[in-house]
Amino acid sequence: MKKKKSSPLCSSSIEVPVNNIVIKVLVNTGAAISLIHETTLHNMKHKPIDTCSLKEVHIANGGFISLIGLVHLNVQLNHFNTGVNVYVTWDLVCSMLLSQVG
Structure with a gap:
């Protein structure tokens, strides 16, 4: 698997394979x-980005994040693969934020 360099802003992140690329993922249940x-x-490599009716989301610091669309990704956690619907944005300070899976 290819390893992707991530932003140092995600120092509390874990490295996990996402669509067979190891990236730092901030897990926030x-x-x-x-x-x-x-x-x-x-x-x-990923499936096409789908359009979504949700255009922005309110975040914990009171701001907003604009959304581009929705994509289905394969995330591997503890040797288990799971499909996750993930919103795509330009406004994220780290590579990926993973909510509770399941």
Whole structure:
């Protein structure tokens, strides 16, 4: 698997394979949705980005994140593969934020 260099802003992240590319993922079980930075997504093979009715989301610091669309990704956690619907954005400070899976 290819290893992708990630932003140092995600120092509390874990490295996991996402669509067979190892990236640093910030796991936030309190998050309502999963997000991936468009640049991170651009560096991996993936299904087409679907349009979505949700155009922005309110975040914990009171701001907003604009959304580009929705993509289905394969995330491997502890040797288990799971499909995750992930919103694509330019506004994320780390490579990927993974909400509670399941």
